Amino acid sequence: MDTATPKKKRLHLWMGLGFLVGLLGGLAVNLGVGADTYWVQWVTSNVTGPIGQIFLRLLFMLVLPLLFAALVTGVAEMGDLKSLGKAGLKTLLFTVVISGVAVAIGLALVNYFQPGVGVDPDLAARLLAEGEAGARGIVESAPASVGGAQFFLDLIPSNVFAAAAENQILPVMVFALFFGVGLVMAKGPASDQLQRTLEGLLEVMMKLINLVISVAPIAIACLMFNLAALFGWDLLARLGAYAGVVILALAIHFFIVYSLAVWGLGGMNPFKFFARVQPAVVVAFSTASSNATLPTALQVAEQRLKLPRRISRFVLTVGATANQNGTALFEGVTVLFLAQFFGVDLTLQQQFLVMIVCILGGIGTAGVPAGSLPVIAMILAMVGVPPEGIGLILGVDRFLDMCRTTLNVTGDLVAATVVSRGEPRDDPSPVAPLVEEKA
DSSP states (O other): OTTHHHHHHHHHHHHHHHHHHHHHHHHHHHHHTOTTOHHHHHHIIIIIHHHHHHHHHHHHHHHHHHHHHHHHHHHHTTOOHHHHTHHHHHHHHHHHHHHHHHHHHHHHHHHHHOTTTTOOHHHHHHHHHHHHHHHHHHHHHSOSOOOHHHHHHHTSOSOHHHHHHTTOHHHHHHHHHHHHHHHHHSOSHHHHHHHHHHHHHHHHHHHHHHHHHTTHHHHHHHHHHHHHHHHTTHHHHHHHHHHHHHHHHHHHIIIIIHHHIIIIITOSOHHHHHHHTHHHHHHHHHHOOHHHHHHHHHHIIIIISOOOHHHHHHHHHHHHHHOOHHHHHHHHHHHHHHHHHTTOOOOHHHHHHHHHHHHHHHHHOOSSTTTTHHHHHHHHHHTTOOGGGGGGTGGGHHHHHHHHHHHHHHHHHHHHHHHHTTSOOOOOSTTHHHHHSOO
């Protein structure tokens, strides 16, 4: 782990450099020679555009097996719900509800502030036309509408393989949920082996995603060059407004929703809670990794929050991959921002669809850098927004990743506190004396 951290830091530095190079180069072209110049059109169509498309298509290639394996294993890791009693059900219910609240906050703020509104329609239409060919295969297979009873019928695939072949992400995710529940219920040697196989598939997909992300600096530079050459200075204002809305939504969820949950559902003073979880918060923000923060979070839960060891280990281990409120919120804000940016008007039914997929995405998103990008790309395709638009936010994603990881880890500790309420604290562990002290 010590050797991986510097590599991640160097990668993010290169991603930032790629963002700056592409942005400054595109702005220079936009202000100096204009976007309509022949050689600019040739470069964006034959060089920078295809390079960005290759990066995005690699993400699309991996998204379905990645999400399926992550979602199934995330649900299966809930363990034997009978032996855990109500703790497992409380964890699952809390995860779904709190993720729904997070996404709702994000969607409400995007609709109120509208950070993506105001772009020149002609320029937005030009970018839409350029991205149409790359996104056509995915967009054509997306549902034509999301209203009425047909929406709920479409959630259940009559043929999951056909749904996967047509890039129907939501039916596949619903099947993955059922598959994960089946693994939990059908405990035995064969099902355990199947679960280990899926865990191996998830490891392979995560390695491949890491490999794809390793070329992200080049792709970011190309995508940002195209965007800046077309949109000029207006792009900076939109990115700033977008980042501001994301941070505001994360702050509301962190300080208000988590405080109410800890106080009302967990029976703990919020000020004491935030003071005690500070070590985990610092590690989460600095590493931008829920998995890397897990050892610190376990120590905080057992020794500082003084929660039952069996509950805290179960909730935090599952939560490192399945309870990602910050990721769900970020995905919802990003989808609506890009829809506004490209002038795509999303109905209430479509926004409800976005909310559902973001909640599921919070469970199924891989715990790797930029692991939410495939989910965002697929949601964009489902609601008719060009998936290539995710290139717009890649350059500012590092700081936002740090912020949403902090929310994810704190949310896991909130869940552990809530689930622990009313549970026996008679752990035969070395930290049992600490557990018995008054919190």
